[in-house]
Amino acid sequence: MKNSRLEVIEIEDIKVSVQRKNIKNMYLRVKAERGEVKISAPLSMNRDRIVRFIYSKLPWIRQHLASGKEKEIPKEINYLTGDTVKLWGQKYSLVVQPKISGSKVCVQGEQVILKAPVDSTFEEREKIWQDFCRAELKKRIPGLISKWEPAMGVQVYQWNVKKMKTRWGSCNIAKKRIWLSLMLAQKPKECLEEVVVHEMVHLLEAGHNKRFYGYMDRFLPQWRLWDQWLKQIV
Ligand SMILES: [Zn+2]
Known part of the structure; x- marks a missing residue:
C-alpha cells in the first residue's frame, strides 16, 4: 500500500514496529515466538499518543512476550460511529450523534448512542463514555x-x-x-x-x-x- 509508513519506536528494552495504515483504530499485536511487537496506527495519529499507548500497555506486552503465545487485540478506539464499545461483557456498536438534549449516552439494542458535539475531540468523546461507565x-x-x-x-x-x-x-x-x-x-x-x-x-x-x-x-x-x-x- 502506498499510504503506509513503518517506524520503530523503542521503549525501555522493547522495540515496537509501528505501521501507519488507513485505519481508524490502533491495534497492538505481540508475536511472542518471534519476540515481535507490532502496532498498526491510523495515518493521522500523532507519535506522542502512540508512545503513551505503548507505555500504558507495557505490563501487558511483557506478560505476552513471556507467555510465548500470539495475541492481537484492538486496544484503543476513537469513539467514532462504527467503533465497538463494551459494557458488562457485551459488545455494542457505537453511534455518535450531535447532542441536542437528554442523556449523553444511551444503550439501544445492540447500539450505544453517544451524543457529542460535531467538532468534539477524541478526549471529549472518551470522557463522555468513561463518565457513563x-x-x-x-x-x-x-x-x-x-x-x-x-x-x-x-x-x-x-x-x-x-x-x-x-x-x-x-x-x-x-x-x-x-x-x-x-x-x-x-x-x-x-x-x-x-x-x-x-x-x-x-x-x-x-x-x-x-x-x-x-x-x-x-x-x-x-x-x-x-x-x-x-x-x-x-
Ligand atoms: Zn489482592
Whole structure:
C-alpha cells in the first residue's frame, strides 16, 4: 500500500514496529515466538499518543512476550460511529450523534448512542463514555458491598472507581478503603463482584496466601471462573 509508513519506536528494552495504515483504530499485536511487537496506527495519529499507548500497555506486552503465545487485540478506539464499545461483557456498536438534549449516552439494542458535539475531540468523546461507565459501576458497587459486608463480617469505610492501569482493584486495609478499576464496566457483572469480594477479603487477610484463597473459595466458590473471564481480553 502506498499510504503506509513503518517506524520503530523503542521503549525501555522493547522495540515496537509501528505501521501507519488507513485505519481508524490502533491495534497492538505481540508475536511472542518471534519476540515481535507490532502496532498498526491510523495515518493521522500523532507519535506522542502512540508512545503513551505503548507505555500504558507495557505490563501487558511483557506478560505476552513471556507467555510465548500470539495475541492481537484492538486496544484503543476513537469513539467514532462504527467503533465497538463494551459494557458488562457485551459488545455494542457505537453511534455518535450531535447532542441536542437528554442523556449523553444511551444503550439501544445492540447500539450505544453517544451524543457529542460535531467538532468534539477524541478526549471529549472518551470522557463522555468513561463518565457513563463510572456511573454504571457506581450504581452496582454499593449493593455488592452491602451484600458482602454481613456475609464476611467486615466493613468498607470508603470505596471509589479509579482509572487503574495494571490492576482491577486495590484495598487499603488500614483505611478499610477499596478502589475499583473503571475498566470493570467492560467485563461481565460477575467479574465486578469477584473483584469486590477479592478486595474485601483483604480486610481479613492481607496476603495472597492459602488463607486468602480459602476465604475466596468459601465466599465465592466460582471465583476462579470469573477471574478467568476478567483476564480474557476480548
Ligand atoms: Zn489482592
